[in-house]
Amino acid sequence: MNLLEVRDVGIAFGDRTLYQHLSFDLKAGTTLALLGPNGVGKTSLIRALLGKISTTGGKITWPQGTPRIAYVPQLRSDGPGGALSIAEFVGLSFDQGLRPWLTRSEKQQVAAVLARCNLTHLARQRMSDASGGEQQRAYLAQALIRQPELLILDESTANMDVDAKEVIMRTVADEQQRRGTTVIMVTHDLPLAGEFADAALTLSRGSDRAAYSADVPDAIGGVAS
Numbered sequence: 001m002n003l004l005e006v007r008d009v010g011i012a013f014g015d016r017t018l019y020q021h022l023s024f025d026l027k028a029g030t031t032l033a034l035l036g037p038n039g040v041g042k043t044s045l046i047r048a049l050l051g052k053i054s055t056t057g058g059k060i061t062w063p064q065g066t067p068r069i070a071y072v073p074q075l076r077s078d079g080p081g082g083a084l085s086i087a088e089f090v091g092l093s094f095d096q097g098l099r100p101w102l103t104r105s106e107k108q109q110v111a112a113v114l115a116r117c118n119l120t121h122l123a124r125q126r127m128s129d130a131s132g133g134e135q136q137r138a139y140l141a142q143a144l145i146r147q148p149e150l151l152i153l154d155e156s157t158a159n160m161d162v163d164a165k166e167v168i169m170r171t172v173a174d175e176q177q178r179r180g181t182t183v184i185m186v187t188h189d190l191p192l193a194g195e196f197a198d199a200a201l202t203l204s205r206g207s208d209r210a211a212y213s214a215d216v217p218d219a220i221g222g223v224a225s
């Protein structure tokens with residue numbers, strides 16, 4: 001069953017066309033690696049899927065209804081969190097309205113997700129004092145607490161060492177196994193894509209067709225030029 005169907009979609013900014021005629025399916029419960037060089041339009045495609053920018057045509061369909069989506073960005077040195085503890089930062093995911101505290105159930109959910117992201121011992125650590133890998137795990141925990149049906153990792157493991165990347169991706173794979181989460185990972189890291197993705201979509205500059213393959217290593221070898 002497809003979670004997402006993209007048919008003949010194009011993206012342009014003003015008179016600059018990034019690409020046209022993009023079609024692919026995303027099967028529910030699988031991981032898609034979104035590949036391609038800097039500036040080709042990977043994040044723009046994600047923004048189009050999220051309905052934040054319009055396409056130049058074609059159709060984006062969610063056959064099972066629009067899923068609950070959570071987005072994990074690339075770690076930034078001036079990223080959010082600052083003086084908040086890791087637990088407080090993760091708890092921001094809850095829409096508390098005017099209520100400034102978390103309910104007991106919400107606190108339990110924070111504790112559970114911190115454990116899954118190996119952050120329990122750092123719950124009271126300030127985000128600003130946490131290492132890059134720890135902050136990135138906090139971003140992931142904040143996303144997971146929403147119990148997303150579609151989890152989008154936008155270069156979420158960039159600039160991380162091999163072990164830290166593995167920890168993030170193993171946590172994502174574990175979530176996928178537990179809840180059947182569908183994952184899109186935007187990445188330049190081909191070995192990581194080869195290890196964790198079921199399929200790859202490679203956007204190529206100057207071509208009007210993107211390569212889609214259900215086999216990640218072949219897709220990497222067969223990038224259109």
Ligand SMILES: Nc1ncnc2c1ncn2[C@@H]1O[C@H](COP(=O)(O)OP(=O)(O)OP(=O)(O)O)[C@@H](O)[C@H]1O
Pocket residue numbers: 013018036037038039040041042043044045
């Ligand atoms: N709102 C916008 N208005 C005009 N141009 C834009 C806008 N958003 C993105 N672009 C341009 O579109 C191109 C694609 O950007 P995008 O961020 O989607 O690329 P990307 O493949 O994600 O790149 P990277 O791998 O470097 O993150 C870039 O040249 C960018 O400058």
